[in-house]
Amino acid sequence: MKRLITLSLLAISLSAIAQSQPRILCGNEFLPDIMEQRIPGYKAAVRHSFDQAKQHSPQRQAGYTYTIPIVFHVVYGSPAENLDDSIIMSQLQVLNDDYSRLNADTSNTISYFDSVAADTHIRFVLQGIQRVSTVNSFSFSFFGLPDSLIKFTAAGGDDAVDPDHYLNIWIVNIQASFFGQLLGYSYPPDSMANWPLGSAATQKPYDGVVLDYRTVGANNPNPLNFGGMNLIERGRTGTHEVGHYLGLRHIWGDGATLGANDCHQSDGIDDTPFANTQSNFDCDTTRNSCTGVETYYGADAPDMVQNYMDYSAETCMNLFTKGQAELMQGTLDHSRPLLATKTATAIKQISPSALTIYPNPATGIVFIPYSENTNPYTSIQVSNMLGENISLSQSAASGAVRLNMSSLPMGIYTIDITKGTQHIVKRVVVSR
Numbered sequence: 001m002k003r004l005i006t007l008s009l010l011a012i013s014l015s016a017i018a019q020s021q022p023r024i025l026c027g028n029e030f031l032p033d034i035m036e037q038r039i040p041g042y043k044a045a046v047r048h049s050f051d052q053a054k055q056h057s058p059q060r061q062a063g064y065t066y067t068i069p070i071v072f073h074v075v076y077g078s079p080a081e082n083l084d085d086s087i088i089m090s091q092l093q094v095l096n097d098d099y100s101r102l103n104a105d106t107s108n109t110i111s112y113f114d115s116v117a118a119d120t121h122i123r124f125v126l127q128g129i130q131r132v133s134t135v136n137s138f139s140f141s142f143f144g145l146p147d148s149l150i151k152f153t154a155a156g157g158d159d160a161v162d163p164d165h166y167l168n169i170w171i172v173n174i175q176a177s178f179f180g181q182l183l184g185y186s187y188p189p190d191s192m193a194n195w196p197l198g199s200a201a202t203q204k205p206y207d208g209v210v211l212d213y214r215t216v217g218a219n220n221p222n223p224l225n226f227g228g229m230n231l232i233e234r235g236r237t238g239t240h241e242v243g244h245y246l247g248l249r250h251i252w253g254d255g256a257t258l259g260a261n262d263c264h265q266s267d268g269i270d271d272t273p274f275a276n277t278q279s280n281f282d283c284d285t286t287r288n289s290c291t292g293v294e295t296y297y298g299a300d301a302p303d304m305v306q307n308y309m310d311y312s313a314e315t316c317m318n319l320f321t322k323g324q325a326e327l328m329q330g331t332l333d334h335s336r337p338l339l340a341t342k343t344a345t346a347i348k349q350i351s352p353s354a355l356t357i358y359p360n361p362a363t364g365i366v367f368i369p370y371s372e373n374t375n376p377y378t379s380i381q382v383s384n385m386l387g388e389n390i391s392l393s394q395s396a397a398s399g400a401v402r403l404n405m406s407s408l409p410m411g412i413y414t415i416d417i418t419k420g421t422q423h424i425v426k427r428v429v430v431s432r
């Protein structure tokens with residue numbers, strides 16, 4: 001978030017960093033501490049702005065699904081950095097799974113937070129993949145983030161594609177530096193009440209997300225070793241950074257990045273409990289760093305270490321909350337109004353477990369059962385991993401809709417099923 005950090009401002013912060021173990025950063029954690037040094041009382045002012053935002057920000061429009069087109073820019077130096085399409089498609093799948101709560105590890109969500117875990121109703125489709133070979137190297141230094149080298153074709157990077165209408169994601173090799181290993185970074189939109197002034201991209205072509213190439217996709221063959229740790233990467237740096245891009249703060253509120261202990265700084269969202277600092281790439285679901293009754297829960301809730309916006313292990317993360325979903329939807333309604341296509345969704349989202357489609361995996365014919373006398377489904381829409389709609393022949397068999405998927409290539413398909421005001425999203429694997 002901070003692009004030009006002077007040496008003097010960092011002097012105090014750096015001693016704290018040097019004492020701690022190797023740090024892996026997402027790139028937007030330094031700002032509050034640096035700003036507090038510069039403007040005493042800054043953090044309190046941010047807290048106040050959170051409260052104001054909650055009281056005055058316009059409500060999002062409920063009942064819509066938001067679809068965001070993504071342009072990936074692979075800016076590579078070595079063949080390994082020039083990621084295969086299959087890895088980028090896996091990243092797209094991770095984003096869609098995590099934002100729709102169709103991720104396989106939802107069952108790991110601790111029961112305390114089951115009721116607040118949410119489908120964000122935000123979806124992603126592939127607009128394009130652009131590849132540029134470069135001789136540049138990229139790192140986070142005293143001089144800031146390497147945007148000028150990554151995001152301009154004339155400087156050896158790749159120009160953004162219309163940042164108002166597309167989410168641009170650059171994939172590069174980010175070198176480790178004195179600050180640690182930066183996994184990725186992104187910018188929130190302008191004038192979000194829950195972000196300090198100056199957090200947004202300073203110029204439009206910078207807007208978007210940058211990911212280290214080793215963090216991309218759930219099938220990435222490139223290991224990420226840092227400070228003796230071999231990190232398991234499953235594409236959730238992307239989930240996290242897109243969360244910032246859509247306006248989310250870190251779950252601990254960024255109040256205590258450098259080892260202090262702050263149970264007052266909120267992320268501005270009611271159903272994410274207070275935490276005094278970040279997780280440390282682990283998964284201690286019993287941690288309760290801030291005691292006291294949380295208003296939303298009416299109890300002393302534990303830290304929500306499984307949230308995508310903490311610094312937990314990727315194998316630990318598995319949820320966004322309803323409050324986070326509403327904030328991101330509000331961002332798309334008001335702060336990034338040209339980005340997503342909005343489609344009215346059925347009013348009631350039904351859990352995928354309420355309907356069994358068979359056989360799954362399938363080779364050809366798939367049945368979508370019903371108990372009524374006649375076919376009750378308003379619409380059944382199939383799409384592929386690219387988010388493209390596929391027209392398939394459907395016919396009513398006895399007690400089930402018969403869907404012929406035999407012409408489709410092997411892969412994972414999404415079936416959006418509407419039944420009156422109810423909506424279910426199912427996944428079907430075609431395998432032969």
Ligand SMILES: [Zn+2]
Nearest residue numbers: 026028240250
């Ligand atoms: Zn972050």
